[in-house]
Amino acid sequence: MEYATHKNPFKFGDPVEGEYYLARPGLSKIVHQFLDSKIHVVLLGPRRFGKTSFILDVLRHEEKKGKACLLIDIFNVTSHRDFLQQLLRALRSKQDWGAKLKKWFESAPRLRAKITLEVDPKTGQHSWGVSPDLAPEDVKEAIQDTIVALGEIGARVIIAIDEFQTIAELEDDGWLEATLRTQMQQIKNTSFLFSGSRRSVIHDMLNNASRPFYRSAQLIDFPTLGPEFTDWITKRFDGVGVACERGAIDELRREVQETPNYVQMACFHLVAQGTRTVDKRKIHEVLRTVVKQNAYAYQTLLNSLTQIQQRALRLAANNSEGIYAKDAIAKYEIPSGPTLASAIKALKQKQILDEGTAQGRVVFDDPLFSIWLKTEFPG
Ligand SMILES: Nc1ncnc2c1ncn2[C@@H]1O[C@H](COP(=O)(O)OP(=O)(O)OP(=O)(O)O)[C@@H](O)[C@H]1O
Ligand SMILES: [Mg+2]
Structure with a gap:
């Protein structure tokens, strides 16, 4: 069949680049301007919105302009040692810095006692490791020395730290937060x-006067993609001979709370199934299929919650706003407004719901979970 010979034009899950990435020129311009003026930037956006893809794109451009750029991912960091490992891991990805890094390393005796460097004599590939049995104080020193050293890797340097709230969540009495802040000021x-x-x-980190990061970076809300995203999707379909209604893609974007990852995911499945025309009905069908694949996980999650919390979730899934309306509360058998409020608070702490942008609105961390709830428990 004809479609089977095409490569799928959609990708999801991992950061995207090249033809799979729709540029965000407005946002790029602002971020480049801040970085050029040496203003530190915090991008704040929901999960799976394309933050990492965007940062990679910014760094590629900055590298072309001659800056030395490094991306450190600290999503799963649970300790200082983990953080140090991730710093070194980021260095490993910069194989073209090999000679510079080796020279730096050889001139840093304090670090040489804590970090190991192996250079493959044939390929010149370098790989870094943390010496075993480092005392906590040594790990701290190694983190400081490594960050200072990174500033020496080029005339202008950009250090990107993805998922940086992890720093605030470490149980270290704020040491890493304070250390990073000091270095942000010192490394010119x-x-x-x-x-x-x-x-x-993140709001607390930046707006609470008693914390080290207080007003030390420009906060930018990561915007949703605009109507150009619908154009881009329909063109991608068109490229593999699939006719697609714009209205169907707009509907898909609404259903998944504007999350680009799930837009691409649904479209990927439509192409993989061999769909030739995409309309709203097909969109709802494919979402049901995708959501069904996660049913076990959702059921497990639901079972871990109290009954009131479960009802609050059904209510939220079926009402995109006005969740505190009297008739809604009664319909979902929730005793009172305050009971609902405390259930919502608990669900936010569990990171199942996110802060909504307005009173009486809640946002699901995982929009597919909301779709599953709506299908299982229609309002
Ligand atoms: N600019 C974009 N153009 C097209 N697709 C995008 C774009 N940004 C994100 N996506 C889609 O979202 C997916 C996830 O992107 P990415 O990993 O960059 O997001 P993230 O916000 O870093 O996610 P996470 O919260 O999981 O770290 C990509 O695989 C892609 O399908
Ligand atoms: Mg990411």
Whole structure:
């Protein structure tokens, strides 16, 4: 069949680049301007909105302009040692810095006691490791020395830290947060670009006068893609001979709360199934299929919650706004407004719901979970 010979024009799950990535020129321009003026930037956006893809794109452009750029991912970091490992891992990805890094390393005796460097004599590939049995104080020193050293890797340097709220969540009495802040001030040629998804944690880091990051970076809300995203999707379909209604894609974007990852995911499945025309009915069909694949996980999650919390979730899934309306509360058998409020608060703490943008609105961390709830428990 004809469609089977085409490569799928959609990708999801991992960061995207090249033809799979729709540029965000407006946002890029602002971020480049801040970084050029040495203003540190925090990008705040929901999960799976394209933050990492965007940062990679920014760094590619900055590298072309001659800056030395490094991306550190700290999503799963649970300790200082983990953080150090991720710093070194980021260095490993910069194989073209090999000679510079080796020279730096050889001139840093304090670090040589803590970090190992192996250079493959044939390929010149370098790989880094943390010496075993480092004392906690040594790990801290190694983190400081490594960050200072990064500032020496180029005349202008950009250090991007993805998922940076993790720094605030470490149980270290704020040591890493304070250390990073000090270094942001001291290393004059380096701009920091942070991203994060936990709104309340990041707002507190930047707006609470008693915290080290207080007003030390420009906060930018990561915007949703505009109507150009619908154009882009329909063109991608067109490229493999699939006719697609614009209205269907707009509907898909609404259903998944504007999450580009799930837009691409649904479209990927439509192409993989051999769909030739895409309309709203096909969109709802494919969403049901995708959501069904996660049913077990959703059921497990639901079973871990109290009954009131479960009802609050059904209510939220079926009402995109006005969740505190009297008739809604009664319909879902929730005793009172305050009971609902405390259930919602607990669900936010569990990171199942996110802060909504307006009173009486809640946003699901995973929009597919909301779709599953609506199908299982229609309002
Ligand atoms: N600009 C874009 N153009 C097209 N697709 C995009 C774009 N940004 C994100 N996506 C889609 O979203 C998916 C996830 O992107 P990415 O990993 O960059 O998001 P993220 O916000 O870093 O996610 P996470 O919260 O999981 O870290 C991509 O695989 C792609 O399908
Ligand atoms: Mg990411």
